[in-house]
Amino acid sequence: MSTATDKFVSPRLALSGDVMQMLYRVLAVVLLGVALTTLSDVFLTANNILNVLRQTALLFLMASGLTLVILTAGLDLSIGANVGLSACLAASVIKLTGSPLLGVATGIGCGAAVGFGNGVLVTALRIPSFIATYGMMWMLTGVTYYYMAGETIHGFPPGFRQLGSGYLFGVPTPVYVMVVFLLIGALFAQRTIWGQQIYAIGANPVAARLSGVPVERRLVLVYTVSGAMAGLASLIILARINSAQGDIGEELTLPAIAAVLVGGTSLFGGSGTVAGTLIGALLLTVVLNGMNLLQINSSWQPLATGIIILLAVWIDTRTRRIGEW
Amino acid sequence: MTTQSLVATSLARVPGVVIALVSLCAVFGATNPGFATPANIANILTQSTILLLLALPMTLIIMTEGLDLSIGAVLTFASIILAITALVTESPTLAFLAALVVGLCFGLGNGVLIAVFDIPPFITTLGTLGIAQGLSLVVTDGQSVVGIPRSIEAIYSGTAAGIPLPVIIAALAYTFTYALLYHTRFGTYVFALGGNREALKVAGISVRGMLIRVYMFGGVMAGFAALLMTARLNSAHPTAGIGMEFDAIAAIAVGGTSFERGNGWLLGTLFGVITVGVLRNGLNLLAVPSSAQVACIGALVIIALFIDGLRGEP
Numbered sequence: 001m002s003t004a005t006d007k008f009v010s011p012r013l014a015l016s017g018d019v020m021q022m023l024y025r026v027l028a029v030v031l032l033g034v035a036l037t038t039l040s041d042v043f044l045t046a047n048n049i050l051n052v053l054r055q056t057a058l059l060f061l062m063a064s065g066l067t068l069v070i071l072t073a074g075l076d077l078s079i080g081a082n083v084g085l086s087a088c089l090a091a092s093v094i095k096l097t098g099s100p101l102l103g104v105a106t107g108i109g110c111g112a113a114v115g116f117g118n119g120v121l122v123t124a125l126r127i128p129s130f131i132a133t134y135g136m137m138w139m140l141t142g143v144t145y146y147y148m149a150g151e152t153i154h155g156f157p158p159g160f161r162q163l164g165s166g167y168l169f170g171v172p173t174p175v176y177v178m179v180v181f182l183l184i185g186a187l188f189a190q191r192t193i194w195g196q197q198i199y200a201i202g203a204n205p206v207a208a209r210l211s212g213v214p215v216e217r218r219l220v221l222v223y224t225v226s227g228a229m230a231g232l233a234s235l236i237i238l239a240r241i242n243s244a245q246g247d248i249g250e251e252l253t254l255p256a257i258a259a260v261l262v263g264g265t266s267l268f269g270g271s272g273t274v275a276g277t278l279i280g281a282l283l284l285t286v287v288l289n290g291m292n293l294l295q296i297n298s299s300w301q302p303l304a305t306g307i308i309i310l311l312a313v314w315i316d317t318r319t320r321r322i323g324e325w
Numbered sequence: 326m327t328t329q330s331l332v333a334t335s336l337a338r339v340p341g342v343v344i345a346l347v348s349l350c351a352v353f354g355a356t357n358p359g360f361a362t363p364a365n366i367a368n369i370l371t372q373s374t375i376l377l378l379l380a381l382p383m384t385l386i387i388m389t390e391g392l393d394l395s396i397g398a399v400l401t402f403a404s405i406i407l408a409i410t411a412l413v414t415e416s417p418t419l420a421f422l423a424a425l426v427v428g429l430c431f432g433l434g435n436g437v438l439i440a441v442f443d444i445p446p447f448i449t450t451l452g453t454l455g456i457a458q459g460l461s462l463v464v465t466d467g468q469s470v471v472g473i474p475r476s477i478e479a480i481y482s483g484t485a486a487g488i489p490l491p492v493i494i495a496a497l498a499y500t501f502t503y504a505l506l507y508h509t510r511f512g513t514y515v516f517a518l519g520g521n522r523e524a525l526k527v528a529g530i531s532v533r534g535m536l537i538r539v540y541m542f543g544g545v546m547a548g549f550a551a552l553l554m555t556a557r558l559n560s561a562h563p564t565a566g567i568g569m570e571f572d573a574i575a576a577i578a579v580g581g582t583s584f585e586r587g588n589g590w591l592l593g594t595l596f597g598v599i600t601v602g603v604l605r606n607g608l609n610l611l612a613v614p615s616s617a618q619v620a621c622i623g624a625l626v627i628i629a630l631f632i633d634g635l636r637g638e639p
Contacts, residue, residue, distance in 0.1 A: 134574075138620075141616070142620030310452040313444045313449075317443045317444060
């Protein structure tokens with residue numbers, strides 16, 4: 001039998017203990033890559049690998065903020081819709097002012113504001129996070145569609161477009177953004193007091209509160225960060241596809257959740273790493289890329305993502321149960 | 326709970342949802358002459374029937390501290406299977422049975438994943454939402470299924486003794502769920518699942534079996550709702566029911582069922598469904614685009630949950 005307290009393992013210890021888990025996932029990516037190389041001539045080409053990395057970067061950016069939320073045993077179902085609203089507002093601002101910088105500020109600001117709203121709903125109003133962010137998702141979708149009224153905003157300055165479609169030393173710009181945020185995220189989660197408090201909240205909120213963790217403030221922080229990361233991701237999509245439509249973020253929530261869970265972060269909070277989420281994002285992107293290359297109809301993608309989520313949580317539940325015995 | 330406190334809680338709740346309903350009716354009645362007409366009111370009631378069929382089992386599911394996010398996608402997939410079966414076999418009965426089987430399978434799948442595999446309800450049903458939505462797109466290739474037999478359409482447009490058939494179906498569903506929840510042992514266990522799960526275990530009741538049955542009930546009702554929706558649209562479309570689960574959750578939240586304490590109130594859900602129906606209809610009459618309607622319903626949910634949170638304060 002376990003008690004609630006031994007769920008919490010020091011993140012640093014958890015990291016070393018999870019190295020094997022991480023290696024299994026890397027091995028899975030490699031095996032999948034080998035399989036896809038034999039099945040498709042296109043997979044192991046420079047173009048496709050760069051494309052996979054670019055997609056991974058986008059998914060990781062959304063999933064990294066979400067990782068923090070899930071570490072606190074919460075969930076943010078609004079990130080896809082948040083991407084939609086942030087992208088559309090940023091696009092309008094860039095069109096109106098001609099300033100990419102203002103656009104970037106708008107995108108990240110809008111994302112963070114929505115995330116802050118989620119944080120308030122979850123803490124001040126004590127609404128369960130999956131209900132609060134689910135309601136937020138539909139409200140954002142509604143507002144975005146209403147605002148856009150079926151229109152498309154397209155054609156942005158070349159400088160801004162570099163953010164999504166540019167290259168530096170032959171590597172797509174988003175990959176650099178991804179590496180930067182991987183370092184920031186990993187350092188924040190593993191090496192700062194706030195990061196440790198986030199693990200503590202997920203492992204046992206009551207114990208965390210009793211040991212003086214400002215639970216509400218940290219929760220508002222993680223939802224705000226999750227929103228801000230969705231805002232950042234929206235800018236990269238915008239810069240990449242060079243146009244904004246109301247439905248731009250619609251199909252991104254499920255893959256982001258899948259990336260976090262496949263990356264080994266427990267849905268029940270308190271264990272997982274930001275680096276794991278990167279591997280999860282890579283694994284999921286390779287799966288979806290492989291489905292594309294094998295010319296499987298894209299309609300199968302939500303189905304595959306749904307099954308991957310269920311499998312990941314099932315494995316999580318099983319490991320936890322074995323651990324408890 | 327004593328009779329006195331039961332009356333007190335009921336009184337404390339009735340005003341919440343009834344005030345919302347009455348004030349919405351007053352606002353729409355005052356701003357639009359077309360609102361308070363018998364034809365429009367009949368319209369609201371008929372259109373609310375599909376939502377009620379989803380909200381009734383969802384109330385039970387939420388009472389067990391669960392959630393079914395997949396119910397709208399399952400409704401959509403069942404509707405597509407219903408339409409395709411009707412096209413192939415030309416038998417409305419077989420088509421209806423096929424829709425029920427689809428609903429039953431998804432309900433069973435949800436229940437087994439939640440009760441046996443211990444996967445949290447919201448993530449289970451988020452996964453099965455993806456699966457049902459994916460299957461709908463795969464089967465139809467994104468196209469509508471049209472040309473189904475006229476006899477199916479009659480189920481939505483027909484009347485018996487002057488009352489629209491969907492209203493009769495919804496009334497039967499409400500009566501059935503009411504009897505199930507308040508007058509059977511099953512209903513008592515549903516209350517216990519949310520309020521006192523340990524007591525059920527001690528009493529030797531299979532919690533897993535109960536949970537599976539509650540989610541199966543949801544699936545079957547989605548099958549019934551698929552019949553009404555297909556009949557209403559006279560076709561099936563792979564995105565037709567997407568987001569219906571949100572309207573259902575909204576109706577239940579407005580109706581005063583708590584998401585955390587397992588307190589359910591079926592009559593509140595009925596009022597909540599009508600409130601959402603009135604809101605949609607009134608906004609339609611004011612020519613508010615459906616996108617903005619979703620935002621209004623979202624705001625309604627947050628207000629309702631806020632009030633629910635205030636009530637929960639000791």
